[in-house]
Each structure stands twice: as structure tokens, then as C-alpha cells.
Amino acid sequence: MIYIIGSGIAGLSAAVALKIAGYKVTVITKKIDGGSTPIAKGGIAVAISSDDSPEIHAEDTIRVGDGLCDVKTVRYVTQEGRHAIETLESWGFEFEKGLRLEGGHSKRRVMFKTDETGGEIFRFLLNKAKYLGIPVIEDKVTDLIVKDNTIRGFVTAGRGIINDAEKVVLATGGYAYLFEYTSTQPTNIGEGMALAFKAGAILSDMEFIQFHPTVAKLDGETFLMTETLRGEGAKVVNENGERFLFNYHPKGELAPRDILSRAIYMEMLKGHNAFMDLRDIDNFDQKFPVVSAYLKRHNKDPKKDLIPISPAAHFVDGGVRVNIRGETSINNLYAIGEVSDSGLHGANRLASNSLLEGLVFGVNLPYYVELEWEGISTNDGIINSIRVIDDSSSPSSLPLEQIRKLNWENLGIIRNHERLNKLTSIYYPSRSRPDILVSYLAALAADIRTESRGNHYREDFPNKDPKWEKRIYFRVFN
Ligand code: FAD
Numbered sequence: 053m054i055y056i057i058g059s060g061i062a063g064l065s066a067a068v069a070l071k072i073a074g075y076k077v078t079v080i081t082k083k084i085d086g087g088s089t090p091i092a093k094g095g096i097a098v099a100i101s102s103d104d105s106p107e108i109h110a111e112d113t114i115r116v117g118d119g120l121c122d123v124k125t126v127r128y129v130t131q132e133g134r135h136a137i138e139t140l141e142s143w144g145f146e147f148e149k150g151l152r153l154e155g156g157h158s159k160r161r162v163m164f165k166t167d168e169t170g171g172e173i174f175r176f177l178l179n180k181a182k183y184l185g186i187p188v189i190e191d192k193v194t195d196l197i198v199k200d201n202t203i204r205g206f207v208t209a210g211r212g213i214i215n216d217a218e219k220v221v222l223a224t225g226g227y228a229y230l231f232e233y234t235s236t237q238p239t240n241i242g243e244g245m246a247l248a249f250k251a252g253a254i255l256s257d258m259e260f261i262q263f264h265p266t267v268a269k270l271d272g273e274t275f276l277m278t279e280t281l282r283g284e285g286a287k288v289v290n291e292n293g294e295r296f297l298f299n300y301h302p303k304g305e306l307a308p309r310d311i312l313s314r315a316i317y318m319e320m321l322k323g324h325n326a327f328m329d330l331r332d333i334d335n336f337d338q339k340f341p342v343v344s345a346y347l348k349r350h351n352k353d354p355k356k357d358l359i360p361i362s363p364a365a366h367f368v369d370g371g372v373r374v375n376i377r378g379e380t381s382i383n384n385l386y387a388i389g390e391v392s393d394s395g396l397h398g399a400n401r402l403a404s405n406s407l408l409e410g411l412v413f414g415v416n417l418p419y420y421v422e423l424e425w426e427g428i429s430t431n432d433g434i435i436n437s438i439r440v441i442d443d444s445s446s447p448s449s450l451p452l453e454q455i456r457k458l459n460w461e462n463l464g465i466i467r468n469h470e471r472l473n474k475l476t477s478i479y480y481p482s483r484s485r486p487d488i489l490v491s492y493l494a495a496l497a498a499d500i501r502t503e504s505r506g507n508h509y510r511e512d513f514p515n516k517d518p519k520w521e522k523r524i525y526f527r528v529f530n
Contacts, residue, residue: 053076053217054070054220055077055079055080055214056077056079056220057193057221057244058079058081058222058391059085059086060088060223060390061089061407062223062390062414064180065136066221066223066415066417067414068177068180068186069139069415070421071181071184071186077186079181079187079189080191082190082243083190085174086240087225087240088226088235088236089170089173090171090175091170091171092170092171093169094154094164094278094403096162096404097157097162098134099130099133099159099161103159104159104161106130107130110126110130112402113396113402114126114398117396117397119399119505119516120260120398120399120506121395122395122432124376125395126395129394132412133412135412136416137163137411140415143180144176145173145176150164151163155308156403162404166342168342191208191209191211192210192243193206193243193247194209194247195207195250196220196385197213198251198382198385201381203219203384203385219421220385221378221388222386222387223388223410225239225389226367226368227240228367229365229456230242230456230494231261231460232457232459232460233364233460234364234365234456235267235274235276235364235365241452245493248372249489250483250489252382252528252530253372253380253382253387253527254372254525254527255371256373256393256523257369257371257397258490258493258496258524259498260398260399260400260506261507262310262368263309263317263365263465265315265361266281266288266312266328267362268328268360268361269362270346270350270352270360276366277343278340279309280340281340286333287305287328287329288305288326288328288329289329289358290319290327291327296319310506310509312363316363317464325360326361328358328361331355336355365459365460365464368390369393369397369506370393370494370497371387372393373392373430374387374394376394377416377417377426378392379420379427379428380392381428381527388410388414389406389410390410392413398506399506399507401507433525434522436496436500436524436527437526437527438481438528439528440481440483440528440529442483443484447484447485448480448488450488455488462474462475463495467498468511469499469510472499475492476496493526497524503516503517504516
């Protein structure tokens with residue numbers, strides 16, 4: 053049996069592809085509609101137009117990745133995009149006609165369906181999995197069982213030990229929910245990374261966390277105010293109606309994501325509030341039906357009201373290190389999607405490349421499962437060995453909500469040694485608390501990287517340093 057842990061785009065596409073290829077598969081997931089996929093908006097990047105090519109898509113990805121992309125992975129994913137999309141379509145999924153242009157892309161290449169592309173793909177894949185008779189079970193994986201560096205099984209909260217696993221595919225998403233302000237769901241606290249790390253898998257790039265500049269939270273409901281709104285004329289203003297973004301970048305609302313996030317955050321530190329002004333967008337309800345429904349749910353009128361926004365943790369570039377097949381450093385343990393670090397994103401992710409990554413690695417998995425294990429290479433960085441502290445008999449009582457606040461304030465958009473050091477002295481490499489372990493590793497990596505690169509910004513080291521054009525790896529010290 054091949055067990056797939058997680059039911060986002062990576063897990064479900066792998067499950068469907070493996071089942072169609074004749075394998076026995078079971079999906080175990082903490083919450084079926086948890087994760088980022090069901091709430092993902094804009095779309096999926098793939099070079100299919102006549103003036104585009106995988107090479108141009110690769111160039112854009114590498115430029116945004118700011119010196120840390122794994123070029124082999126970038127070439128692979130951008131090449132395989134068309135095949136992955138065609139496979140999804142051959143299963144019955146229909147994209148809308150046309151391609152959208154998004155920030156960082158030099159061509160129109162974002163395929164979409166309504167303004168809820170992730171949700172549409174999620175519902176389609178879930179129905180397909182059910183139609184194919186794939187069990188999709190809600191349960192939480194709490195441990196991996198590894199002997200002689202080979203996966204033997206795992207433990208779940210509800211079912212205990214599962215020991216008929218020939219292969220295990222981690223597709224558990226990222227850890228953006230470990231921040232007080234986030235665009236993702238509570239399932240995403242990095243449990244897959246913690247499980248893999250404790251079992252002996254190597255992690256990388258944990259310091260790179262992408263912040264989305266414009267996330268709304270009305271009456272407690274978090275909602276990503278998509279990039280396209282700004283492209284269509286939405287403005288960002290403070291409580292005095294001033295378009296302050298021009299004080300930070302000549303392109304104002306259309307500046308790159310990381311600059312916008314930093315600008316809005318700095319304005320908030322000065323005591324201001326940030327709002328999105330949607331009043332200049334014509335035919336709003338037709339153009340943005342999902343945003344419009346969100347605003348209506350909270351009695352907001354885009355023609356009259358300013359919508360309060362803030363930057364929020366959105367996506368994590370790092371995770372369980374894998375090769376282009378999704379193989380980790382533990383035999384028969386794969387990691388795909390946001391839980392993994394394939395090197396596609398480097399120090400910063402190009403918009404709409406993550407649904408693509410999840411789909412390519414999921415759809416292609418059947419081609420690799422019979423091959424001899426190759427594992428990963430770590431010769432492009434430095435390896436740090438970390439001794440895990442067995443706190444099972446007295447786990448920390450630090451509440452998750454406090455960790456999220458601490459991370460937002462100290463591991464967020466603007467970092468420095470003092471704040472990061474504060475975190476690494478509060479957190480520790482905990483065996484029993486994945487939220488603490490993952491926060492510790494992310495803060496430690498951010499402290500070690502004494503430069504600013506991609507979405508990692510250090511006010512005490514504001515420049516990029518060529519000597520840091522290398523990866524930070526973590527492995528467990530035995
Ligand atoms: P997820 O979809 O996050 O799924 C993780 C799964 O793991 C969940 O099913 C969860 O229940 C399960 N899980 C977690 N822990 C455990 C455990 N211990 N045991 C069992 N199961 C577990 N990317 C794009 O490319 N284009 C976009 O337009 C886009 N828009 C986005 C909008 C929003 C609001 C957000 C938050 C993200 C967006 N992204 C977008 C990023 C993208 O959605 C994610 O990177 C991608 O969906 C991740 O898919 P995944 O399958 O790896 O993980």
C-alpha cells in the first residue's frame with residue numbers, strides 16, 4: 053500500500069495518478085478541506101502560449117528565486133508543466149479560456165478557473181479520488197516509523213500504528229499558520245516537516261517565508277485580496293486616504309510582493325492602518341465574484357467601504373529536501389508540494405508556481421515509484437546537525453497562539469539578530485511539539501543567514517551577500 057498524507061493538490065493528484073497507474077493507495081489527512089489548496093485563488097503557471105516557452109518560464113522563476121533556485125528542478129518543473137496540465141484535463145478538469153498575467157512573469161501564463169482556481173482543482177480531484185474508490189480518511193499522522201533509513205510505517209492519532217506501508221508520500225503543506233497573520237488554514241503548522249526531520253530526513257531553506265501584502269480579516273474570516281485587484285485599479289491607502297506605497301517604491305501598488313509587504317508593515321509599525329480602496333474597479337461583482345461574495349458576507353460594499361488589510365504569512369519555500377522525483381533522504385519516503393523543498397522556489401516563489409509544483413510532482417509520481425532510490429544531494433550548502441530534545445514526558449505548555457504572535461513579531465517581515473535570538477532561546481528542537489520544532493529551525497536558519505535575499509529581510513544585514521549564495525540544511529544529530 054502507498055499511503056499519501058494530506059489532501060491538497062499534491063496529495064490528491066498523486067493519489068489519482070498512482071491509482072490510475074494500478075497502485076493501491078490510501079489518503080490520510082488531518083482535515084479533508086484543510087490546507088492551502090481549497091482556498092488558493094489566482095491560478096497555476098504554465099508556459100503554453102505561442103510566445104512563451106518553458107525556458108522563459110524557467111528564467112522568470114530563477115530571477116525571482118534570487119540566486120538559490122535549483123536550476124535542474126526549475127527546468128524540470130517548467131518543462132513538465134504542460135504534461136501535468138494535460139493530464140489534469142484528461143481526467144476531466146476544465147480551465148477557463150485565456151491566460152492571466154501575474155507579478156514577476158514576463159508572459160501571460162497563469163491558467164485559472166473563476167477566481168478560486170485552487171478550490172476548483174481541489175473539489176475536482178477529491179471527487180475523482182472518490183470515484184476511483186480511493187479511501188480518503190480524516191486522521192492525523194503523529195509519527196513516522198523508520199528503520200535502517202527506510203520508512204516502515206507511521207502512527208496516527210486515531211488508528212495507532214500503520215505498518216503495511218511500502219511507501220509514504222508526505223503532502224502535508226507548509227507552516228504559514230505559525231504566524232499570527234496568515235492567509236492559510238490552521239492545519240498548516242509544519243507537522244510533516246517535523247515528522248520527517250525527527251525521523252532523519254534533511255530539511256532546507258527553512259528561513260524563506262513569503263508574505264502576501266494584502267490579506268483581509270473581516271469578523272475573523274481571513275481572505276486573500278488577490279494580486280489581480282491591484283492590477284485592475286485597487287489602491288492601498290492609510291486611514292487618511294494617502295496612497296503611501298509610492299513613498300516606498302515608484303510603482304506603488306504594482307511593486308513586487310516583498311516590497312509591498314514590507315511597506316505596509318512599516319506603515320503599521322508607525323501606527324497607521326492599511327486599507328484597500330476598490331471604488332475605481334468597474335463591474336466588480338462580475339470580475340471578482342468570490343471577493344464580492346466575501347465582502348457581502350461581511351456587509352461591505354466595494355463601491356463605498358475601505359477594506360482593512362495587512363500583510364500575512366502565505367507560503368514557505370523551504371521544507372523536506374527532495375530531488376525531482378520527490379525522494380527525500382529516507383528510503384521510500386517522498387515529500388511533494390509545499391511540505392517539500394525541491395529547490396524550485398529558491399529564496400522567493402514566483403506567483404502561481406506552487407500549485408504547478410504540487411501538480412507536477414503528484415502527477416509524475418507513478419513514473420518513479422519502481423525506480424532505484426537516488427535520494428538527495430546537499431553539496432550546494434552547509435549542513436547543521438541538531439539534537440532533538442525528548443520532552444515527551446513534560447511537553448512545553450507554550451500555547452500555539454503565543455507562538456504565532458512571537459513568530460509574527462520576531463520572524464516576520466523585518467528580522468534582526470536580537471529578535472531571532474529571542475526566539476531561539478524560547479523555542480527548542482522539541483520532539484513532542486512540531487510547532488515549536490519548526491519555529492525553532494526557521495528562526496535558527498534566519499539568524500544564521502546574515503544577509504537579505506529573496507523574502508528573507510534582515511534590517512541588520514540589509515544587503516545580499518554573494519558568500520551566502522548557498523543553502524542552509526538541517527539534519528538530526530544522532
Ligand atoms: P495543502 O494544500 O496545504 O494541503 C496540506 C494537507 O495536509 C491538508 O489536507 C492537511 O489536512 C494535511 N495535513 C497537514 N498535517 C497533517 C498531518 N499531521 N496528518 C495528516 N494530514 C495532515 N499557489 C499558486 O500556485 N497559485 C495561487 O493562486 C495560490 N493562491 C493561494 C491563495 C491562498 C489563500 C493561499 C493560502 C495559498 C495560495 N497558493 C497559491 C499557494 C498554494 O495554494 C499552496 O502552496 C498549495 O496549495 C499547497 O498544496 P499542498 O498539496 O502541498 O498542501
